[in-house]
Amino acid sequence: MIVAENLSVHFRRGLLGPPIKALDGLSLEVGEGDFFALVGQNGAGKSTAMYCFLGLLRPKAGRLRVMGRVPELGSRLYETVAFLPEEPHYDLYLTVEEAVRYYAGLYGKPLPAKAISDVLERLGLAEFRTLPLAKCSKGMKQKVGIAQCLIYPAKLLFLDEPTRGLDPIIVRLFREVLREIHQGGATIVMNSHVLSEIEMLANRVAIIEKGRTIAQDSLENLMRLEQDFYDVAFEANDDAPAWVSVQARQGRVVRGTIPAARLHDFMEYVCQAGSRLLECSLKKATLEESFIKILRGKTL
Amino acid sequence: MNELLKVNLRAHFLYYRRSRLLLGFALVFLLLVLLTALPAVFSPSRTEAFTTAKKVFTTLNMYLIAFSAGLGLFLVSSHLHDRNLKMVFTKPCPPTLWLGSAYLSAIAVSLLVNAAILACALGMSLLGHTKVQAGLTFISLDTFAASLGMIAYLMFLAMVIHPIIAAVIVLVFNPSTFYALQLWTLAVYSAGHKSVFLHALERLFHYCYMALPMVHPFSRETQGIEESLRVAPAQWPYALYSLGYALSLTALSYCLSVFFLQRKKLI
Numbered sequence: 001m002i003v004a005e006n007l008s009v010h011f012r013r014g015l016l017g018p019p020i021k022a023l024d025g026l027s028l029e030v031g032e033g034d035f036f037a038l039v040g041q042n043g044a045g046k047s048t049a050m051y052c053f054l055g056l057l058r059p060k061a062g063r064l065r066v067m068g069r070v071p072e073l074g075s076r077l078y079e080t081v082a083f084l085p086e087e088p089h090y091d092l093y094l095t096v097e098e099a100v101r102y103y104a105g106l107y108g109k110p111l112p113a114k115a116i117s118d119v120l121e122r123l124g125l126a127e128f129r130t131l132p133l134a135k136c137s138k139g140m141k142q143k144v145g146i147a148q149c150l151i152y153p154a155k156l157l158f159l160d161e162p163t164r165g166l167d168p169i170i171v172r173l174f175r176e177v178l179r180e181i182h183q184g185g186a187t188i189v190m191n192s193h194v195l196s197e198i199e200m201l202a203n204r205v206a207i208i209e210k211g212r213t214i215a216q217d218s219l220e221n222l223m224r225l226e227q228d229f230y231d232v233a234f235e236a237n238d239d240a241p242a243w244v245s246v247q248a249r250q251g252r253v254v255r256g257t258i259p260a261a262r263l264h265d266f267m268e269y270v271c272q273a274g275s276r277l278l279e280c281s282l283k284k285a286t287l288e289e290s291f292i293k294i295l296r297g298k299t300l
Numbered sequence: 301m302n303e304l305l306k307v308n309l310r311a312h313f314l315y316y317r318r319s320r321l322l323l324g325f326a327l328v329f330l331l332l333v334l335l336t337a338l339p340a341v342f343s344p345s346r347t348e349a350f351t352t353a354k355k356v357f358t359t360l361n362m363y364l365i366a367f368s369a370g371l372g373l374f375l376v377s378s379h380l381h382d383r384n385l386k387m388v389f390t391k392p393c394p395p396t397l398w399l400g401s402a403y404l405s406a407i408a409v410s411l412l413v414n415a416a417i418l419a420c421a422l423g424m425s426l427l428g429h430t431k432v433q434a435g436l437t438f439i440s441l442d443t444f445a446a447s448l449g450m451i452a453y454l455m456f457l458a459m460v461i462h463p464i465i466a467a468v469i470v471l472v473f474n475p476s477t478f479y480a481l482q483l484w485t486l487a488v489y490s491a492g493h494k495s496v497f498l499h500a501l502e503r504l505f506h507y508c509y510m511a512l513p514m515v516h517p518f519s520r521e522t523q524g525i526e527e528s529l530r531v532a533p534a535q536w537p538y539a540l541y542s543l544g545y546a547l548s549l550t551a552l553s554y555c556l557s558v559f560f561l562q563r564k565k566l567i
Contacts (some may be wrong), residue, residue, distance in 0.1 A: 051567050054390050073562060074394030083390040089383040091311060093318040098311075105307035106391035132318075148387075158390075 001156060001187045002030035002053055007062035009048050009211075022048040023059065024211035030204070035178075035188045037198040037219075039291060040208035046191040047086060049208065050160055053189065054083055067156065079107065082154035086161040086191070088141030090133050096120070096144055097129035103148035111151070119147045124170065138165040146174060150181075157181060159190040163197060175201060195287045199223075205287070207294055215294045222290045228260040233279035234270055241269055257283065304393050305401055312405035315375060325370055329363040337424075349428030357421040357436065358526055361443040364417060365515060368410040368447035369470065372455040375402050376557075377463035386566045395561045403451065403554065410447040414440055435529030441539040442522065446515045449546035452553035453513045459557045459564070478509040517545045 009023040023045045030036045038046040051057040052064060055071030064070065069077050090099055100116055120126045123143045133141060142165050149157060159178075163171045178201060182188055192198055198205060198219070205222050207215040215222065232244070235252045243265070246256040258266050260282075270277050316322060337356045339348070379385050388398055418440045425432045450470075457466035482505035489498050516522070518538040525531055 047567075054386075056386050056390065056567050057565070073389040073566075074392060074397070076392050078390055078392045081390065083387075085386060087383075090387060091315070091379075091384050092382060093315050094311065098314065102307060102311050103387055103391065106304065106388060106393045108304045108307075108392055110303070 001032045001034070001067060002028070002036075002189065003063070003065045004028050004049070004052070005063040007049070007052055007059040007064060009045075009052060009057055009059050021211050023052070023062075025062070026208065026211055026213055027062075028206045028213050028216055030187060030189055032187055033182075033185060034204045035182050035202045036190070037202035037205045038189065038191045038208055039193075039195065039198060039205060039287075041295070042193075044208045045211040046208050047160055048211075050158055050189065050191055054081075054158055080155035081158070082149040082152070082156075083158045084142075084145045084149050084160060084162050086164065088133075088138060088145060090141060090144060092134040093132065095130050095132050096125050096136065096140070099133055099144050100125075100147045100151070104151040107152055109152065115151050119150050122150075123147050123173070139167060139170070142166055143170065146177075150177065153184065154181070154186055157186055157188045159188065159192075161191055161193070163192070163194060171197075195291060199287045207291060209295060219287065222294075223287055229257045229283040230260060230263060230266075231279060231281050231283050232256060232258055232266065232277075235276040235278070236273065237275070238273070241265070253278065255279075304397055305404075308388075308393070308398055308401035309405050309408075312375060312402055313409075315378075316371065316405070316409055319374060319378075321374055322367075322370060325367060329360075329367065333360055333363070346428060346430055349424075350430045353421060353424040353428055353430065354529060356424065357417065357439070360417045360420070361439055364410065364413055364443055365446050365450055367413065368406065369450040369454045371406040371409055372402075372451035372453075373458045373463050373466060375406060376455045376458035377466075380458070380564070383566060385561075389566065396558050399455075399554065399557055399561060402455065403550070406451045406455075407448060410451065411444060414444050414447065417443075433529035434531045435525045438522075438525055438531045438536070438539055439529075442516065442542050445539070445542035445546040448543075449513055449549040450515065452546075452550035456553040456557045456560075459560045473508075473512070475509050475512045475514050478505045478512065481505040482509055513549050514545075516542070518542055 005027050007023045007026040008021070010019040011022050012019050026045060026049055028049075038049060040046050048057060052059050053066055053071060055066075055073050055075070055077075067077060067080075069075070071077060091102065094102060097116060097120065100119065101111070104111055104116065117126065120129055123146060125140065125143055125147060128136070128140060131140075133144065136144070142162075146162070149159075162178075163174060166174065175197070178188065182201075188201075190198070190202065202219050205215075205217065205219050206213050207222075233253060233255045236254050237252065240246055240254050240256070243262050244254070244256050244258055246254055248255040263280075266280075269275075333356055336359055337352060339352060385398070389395060418436060421436050422432060425436070454466060454470065457469060461469075482502055485498055485502040485505060489502060518541055522535055522538050525535065
């Protein structure tokens with residue numbers, strides 16, 4: 001669906017300022033039907049990458065194909081593409097309903113009957129349909145952005161920090177909607193700092209750091225990085241074995257982690273030493289831990 | 301394509317209707333015009349009624365050119381400033397179409413105001429029992445052509461520079477300024493201060509004068525019409541020439557605007 005090879009984007013601060021590398025040889029591949037998440041620290045280049053995929057930025061170098069074509073502003077490529085921007089940069093002089101109607105109308109197709117009112121109803125915007133966007137809260141503007149993405153079934157959906165500023169009820173509703181869209185066969189590319197949300201939704205993840213992809217894999221594989229550890233707590237009379245990564249020691253009680261492969265050795269050690277085992281649990285894998293581990297491995 | 305054009309035109313008309321800046325602009329000028337027209341209401345003299353009607357008509361036409369320029373300037377600059385064009389161009393709506401719809405909407409509004417001003421002038425002539433002069437139609441056509449050119453020029457300037465700088469360029473660095481500067485250098489030159497620098501300066505001012513868009517490119521040929529509201533048969537073609545000039549300027553500005561819009565960072 002999306003193939004990016006060695007994309008480079010440079011920005012310049014002012015006319016004579018030094019160039020800043022927003023993307024520095026970024027490569028990634030999004031397959032058809034993927035729910036692809038881009039994660040990274042602030043300024044890593046996630047939004048810049050998304051803007052390149054959308055044709056809003058032209059990479060200085062590299063090769064980019066979206067659905068087999070080079071993205072060009074306003075081209076026919078966008079007939080099956082929907083985009084929800086991070087910042088609600090909408091036409092503020094329009095009312096809620098007018099804005100959804102306008103953005104949906106830009107697909108150049110006749111609007112499905114009742115489509116607008118159904119979407120507004122679903123997102124809880126119906127009672128604010130005549131409210132100008134200039135007077136809407138950030139969350140409401142975000143809902144307008146979501147609404148305009150839902151009018152036509154998109155094959156490729158770009159979401160830049162989609163749940164920022166939304167209330168928990170709408171976040172849950174939005175997740176359900178995204179699952180529905182994804183199950184319907186759409187490919188979704190999402191930028192988010194909310195890793196728990198990505199864990200719930202995405203099936204593939206790319207970790208971006210300093211404009212490069214430092215890891216790209218399925219969510220399962222990325223989370224497995226942390227899966228092979230056990231949290232342990234036990235009473236020890238002497239020093240713990242070297243393969244126990246001690247995190248805290250209070251009197252005789254030692255707390256730490258052990259690799260899963262050493263579980264048998266650990267049990268033997270505890271039995272032979274006559275120690276009391278207080279805790280031994282498989283560490284719950286989270287994307288956050290994998291993310292931090294990968295970043296540390298690459299940047300520290 | 302038609303559907304896309306309609307959708308964009310509707311949005312632009314809503315922008316014009318709701319823009320407080322444009323509303324303020326319109327109200328100030330209307331107030332000025334009303335104040336100018338007020339004496340005619342109390343005057344029994346036909347001559348004075350004609351003079352006032354003429355004054356109101358010419359003021360309104362001048363205002364219309366400024367207002368039309370404002371339409372183009374505000375529409376483009378506010379969309380660029382609000383960064384909402386990324387919502388438009390990430391749909392199957394190309395920059396050429398959006399810009400075309402912006403031009404068309406501004407032209408339509410300008411034409412509507414133009415027709416209203418003409419109708420107002422005709423009404424005043426009828427009310428004042430003065431003869432309806434052909435000059436009214438000529439000035440309306442000429443104003444429409446000037447508005448067309450100014451919309452295109454200001455849209456282009458708003459695309460590449462800050463709207464305030466664009467307004468300053470139009471108000472200060474216009475052909476009249478460079479014409480005056482050229483005359484000044486020529487006067488100094490002929491007064492004996494002959495230098496290569498002065499000559500180069502005179503040429504530079506001349507080229508600037510020639511290159512910058514003019515509001516009334518055939519003002520010399522059509523002078524007197526505004527004063528007498530009478531049009532000689534030989535002067536009528538100049539209305540068409542003005543329109544041709546404005547259309548050429550529009551085409552050039554449109555192409556340049558599209559070029560810059562496609563290269564603009566819309567994020």
